Amino acid sequence: MNHPSTISDDEFARHAGLPPGSRLREARLANGLTVTAAEVPDARWQRLVGAVNVGYLDEPDDCRGLAHLLEHALFLGSAGFPGAGELARWVGQRGGRYNARTDETVTEVHLHLPPADTDEGLARLVDMLARPRFEPGLVAHEVEVLEAEFRARLADPALHRLAALGRLCREGHPARHSHAGNRNTLGTDASRLAARLTDFHDHHYRAGLMALVMLGPLPLEAQLEQLTRHGATLPTGAVPSPPRTWRWAQPGGVAWHPPAASPGASALELFWPLPEEQAATHTDWLAAVAARLADGGLAATLQATMELDRLEVTLEPVGLGSALALSLAPTPDEETVQAMLATCCAALEQASVATLPAPSVSAADLDAWPRRYARQLPGSTERIPRGEALEESSLLPWLTPQQCRLLWQAPAASGRWKTLTETGTRWRPQPSLSEGVALPSRAPPDLCVRPRREDTDTTTPRELPRNEQFRLWCGKPARMRDTTPTSLCLGWPTPTSQLGARLCQWRQNTLPLRQAALERGLQLSCGGDARGDWLIVSGGADRLCSLAELALACWPEQATLPPCDPPTGLLAQRLLSQLETSAPRVEQAGALPMLGWVSDEQDAGAARAMLDCLAERLSAVPNLMAGTTPHEAREEIDGTRWLPPQGNDHVAMLEVAGPDDTPRNRWLLCLLAQCHDAAFQHEMRQRRGLGYVAAVRYREASGAPRLGYVVQSPHAEIDGLRQAIADFLTQQSEALACLTAAEMERRKRGLVAYAGYPETQTETIAQLWQALRRHAAMKNASPPWQPLPWEAESQALAALHADSLLDLAKDLAAGRLVQRWWLHQPR
Template identity: 30%
Template sequence: MHPIPLASLPADQRDYQLYRAGNGLFCLLIHDVHASQATAVYQVAAGSHAEPDDLPGLAHLLEHMLFMGSQRWPAPGSFPARVAEWGGRFNASTAPYATRFFCSVSPQGLQPCLAQLTDMLAAPLFAPQQVEQERRVIDAEFQTRLADDDIHAQAVLATQVQPEHPLSRFTAGNAQTLAGDAAALSERLSQWHAIHYRAGSMALVLHGPQSPEQLLALAQDSADQLLAGRAPEPFALPLFAPGQLPRQVDWQGRSSQAQTVLLYPLRECDVHGAAAHWLGEWLNSPSPAGALGYLRERGLLDELHASLEADVGGQALLRLELHSAHAEPEQVLAGLDGWVQAMRSRDPAEWPQAARRALAQTAFDLGPQGDLLDSCRRYAERLLTLPAEQVLDVPGVALPTLGLADWQQLLSQLAPSNRLLLQRLPRLLGGELCAHTSTRWQARALRSSPAPTANLAGRLGPCLGPLAEAPKGLRWSSVAPGLRLHRFAPSSGALRTRLAWCWTDKAATLAERRWLQACWSLQSEALEQWGARVGVRLQWSLAPGQVVLDVSGPQRLLPSFVRELLSQLQAPPAASQLALIERRSRRWLQDEQDALPAWRLLQTLEQECANRALRLRDPLALWQGLCAQAQILWLKPDGWSEGEGSQLAKLLLNLCPSLLQPFVWRCPLSQLQPGQLQVSEVSSKHTDRAQLLYLPAEDDSLQAAACWRLLHHRLADPFFAELRTRQQLGYWVVARLHRRAGRPGLLLLVQSPDRSHRCIESAVDVFLDQSLQGLGRLSADQLQSQAVHLAQLLEQQRQHPQQGFEAHWEDCLWQREDQLAAEQQALLDLTAAHWSAFVSRLPHSARWRLLSRQAGAD
């Protein structure tokens, strides 16, 4: 292993070391003494764009086949069981230019799981019988994805780019594109793997509490198993043929909502450079000078989401997702053109570039925040695309000062003559059909309206600086009985906190809470963008009877950030914002109703009332009433100063005066009665059929919790293996331990593109009945061994930052004291008599069966 010096390192008490093995494998090793789990991420610089023209989907099939047996571990599907043994998670994904594999397990499981993962990548078997099976799985996945508009959008875009460009290919794969003799297909897989899965085209990131020496030894062992060499470099082709743009393509989607996506191909564009960085910031900014703020102020746009996707040879594709209010696309484009023209004349020397770099440097010094798995995946990608000195950087740290010439060169490509407008419509008459997906589309030349003059003078505004220190004041924990406060000792590094505004039954309907969520998300929008630059993340969501706010970030920033955020929520929304809030709320409702059938069933399982649109009469009165009646649950990390507490108390009491009243919230979800069978039909606009069978516990005792956890442990893998792998019912097959209204239960979910509801119901019931017959025959030794193993996994959950946080939240929600520790002991105390009695009651337990029905179907 050859060490590669890193130009700068975060000051986050982690040890970062970068190496390159003799065979070319890049290895980033992150020693983290506080890590409760260990992670391995492999990135391979080959994806769907590298597959042969005659076998679309080969890269995707290869990704699946790597889990179907390797030289040292030939048993198909044995890797998931190994990861589960160490309380972990895993996944893989195929992208256009890369394929990624990862696992995150307990530290003791890193060596065995990494060894098998490396063997899968280095020496897969490609047995023809497994190729045949996974080909059917790929087709089932493709059929399921046909309900998702993303695959149709990709198919439509493929019709517009140059035929020679890889983006024009169908890459998902299905039974037709991967047809033929399984043995011959196995040989093609082997050949493609030998070309592209070379150490010089791969990167490995390891993160865990192991010493640097131990991580280095694991990396060296992994490198020794991989073949030396590097795969061929992809070659650059222009995305669009000369004269192809400007163009508009209308296409028929599965969603009932229209959507506009604007694409600009960019040449000589460094997606990690200063110009691209500032372009993304200005486009997404809701400030008066940002594209979003400028167009929103003129009533042309509700939302704008800009992203930049790299292509080879310095090319990139700028993607703007636009949600318009009532304006026609021509008006929106004209407004955008006016903004672009005005911004081209703005000298970047006027911008707060130094302040932005200071924010980025602060974020870099603090180190990666949140789930380190996300950072490891990002590092693995950067190892294969960036110089070594930039691998650890957050965007903005090492950026040079942006000059006017570079800025104008980039913005000159956002010209009306250089764009493709993709318009998704709920219905389209006539047109052509995409190959494989049968997506209906029609294209025409795109005309441009004259761009209005945009005056941005004096609108750039100051850079939001550091948050002020909070003054000290009175203690606050005892003056708000309507605030249920649960403190916990956080792990080192980033902090996380959660507040949930709660209402009693009928005090706030689901539609009203969704409206309030839209209101508060809009009011906190600018602060959210600022926080993202220093590693602070916030997220609004809905839960039964609640609006929930999650905030996470560095320890020294989080209290001040939460105080600033609550300050933003004190005033009711401005009259100019009300229409935007209502449209955002309605769009969220429509997104829920357009979701895939399985998601619709999961939504229904957790909904306490009908999910209807809100008929808004007096928005300001609604805002005042919701705030006046809300009480709060707060999961708060220890260590915040009394001054911060005082400021937050005043803000919370001012916003929600009912905090002065005793806490009265109860979960609005109803419980099934023992022996009850409930069947619910849930409307869905998709043709896939989904079924969810939920078995809830009769009570929330610790003994019941231990039994339900053991039941899930015994059934999860066999359920997947039987219904997905053997019976091939569909791509989405899952058994999950699921708590509803504080009680545990077992959730069995299947979504199928081609099986009837009767077939799915029969398969699930037969599996459950046959499994229950064998569950009662566990020996005392087997019961004890598995109970001890589950108790150890629960201890790992308690130590894991994310899982431990959720456990604390459950304790706060249901007023319990360290439920995971109590369940650990209950597992260790579980006897054969307890288990036998539990299994004997299961055939007679309550059951809730939810079925998806296509809207309008008989």
């Protein structure tokens, strides 16, 4: 094994965007497998990813969905672990997570595990990739699961987006067709399908086309030893496959919308496809172009004349291969589309030829990093280290307005629309060459630099003298092991009425500001819940107060726009999201004063001034706080809620509220969800055959820990779904939660990864701020952050006993916990 370059492990990690103190090493084994180990000392989880260089573009034309079916079939058992659902059971017992995904060129499986379970988890992951079992009866069942999934996803705009995208691809190319996979495209001959899965697996699942990536706190050398030992068992080499051909037809555009378009839902994607080899050799230059487009200037330019909720720039667009892409919303009409197109093309031309600064490496998302890295590795022969100077002029012809493709999710309106037979997607050609005039360019928001004294970093956390209108703390209760940024947090009471719309408008107002902040290494987070609204700013101290002041100036006292996030994802996912946003009972939420926290005492004066100004704004708006009374703003959780019709499936979710917001009860609910989830899936999907989605999930929102038991079915009626969930709880709730002391300790060890020291600076600040808000709402007499929130969580977890979990399960089965039904049925 050889290191891919001469740079050190820590420098390699820094170039790859990992946190300070990390080490990274990559190697290729004798069988052709690429392995990557990332040691991140502050990580609590060990993340494992197995990726294969095969996706739906590699499927045979007469068996669309085969790659997706193979991804599902990997979980039906392997030679070493033959039980179907064995991985789900094993991971669940250890408090971990797992998932898998198939896209156009890569299939990947990922696990999150406590570090102590890494070796066995890697053995199970490699065995399922190398030696899956394709028993025809189980394969036939999985085809029905894919059929139900396909029907369920007909309500998800993401499926229709990919279907419309195919209209921009060449005739005869695999990318032109839907590859979701269903009963019609796969057929119902289970023995034939099992044979085709075997052939497809033998051809593609070879070490030379695969990668294993691991990220976590284990030492780099231990990670590499495990990766090498288990990776060596994968089949050697790679069977040559025909090269993937260029998918795109001549530049053009497509307008589309789902068969039942959501009122007002609209979005515009502009993208410039790039040759893969050239894009790979110009990674830094392309990143610099993308950073210039996302520095706040383009967003400010567009917002000067139109509403703009979202402007995202990416080099990893979903379903587009190698491309530079912009996503913008909303785009309600042709005139707006033309103005955006002209303005974005002009901005890209300027960004492509101007002298660009090297983009700063943003803080790593530890969940996403190993998956993204693994997806870049299969089949690659050499990685080019960052920082090498390369000639970018060869890419300039690919970034002209003439090479732009356009994908417009248009509002449903009159006009001549075509319909795709398989998905029902409505579409029509849309010109991609702009006839509009680019808007006058505007500069990004200016963040003023303020001189500061040298930070001695000795401030002890304490509350400053109280003001009758607010409370303010200063100091750093905890530090990350690497350098902690300066932070400033402010919160104030607000009505829960119009909460979603108000936050949506606030985020719209701050879009250019958030982009300008990121370009300067700062972060801005705007949030709200039943306790009120808040903002968190963190990063370089010299611009911190300026960022906070500008963000407060953007806060709307009252929303004038509806919520701007159109529904996406499966209906069951949309219902589960309600657990994080719906208002809890007032006694759980607690009243909250205006409050602030600054990590550096030098910012205390500025924070006081901002809170004073905010208090004047709140008092000057008549009836602004009228909605904060318990009866008007925070309804009881009891009752039934109906989701507006958004698809053809029936969905039922039982929401169960925890007794209170203490760490003890949060952990008990987490444990109960773990004990119930696998059995609930088996009962609803396998034994009762109700549908594609059946899950038990734990969620929290503003002082209300809760569980959701959700089932989505293409055929069962609402009353049947409700009865199935109720039967499960009365018949199995207690038995599944009746653990021996040894079983309880094992599950608690699995949950330790949730309770440890924060993994990132962002997580540290967020946990401390929410702990302070909880402390203020509960009017706790003890000092805030005593103990630190993660220490309190760890202590509560260690003190749990099996009989407490059983008592909670009995209360749930007997209906003694507060509950509410969330339901959906077709029109």
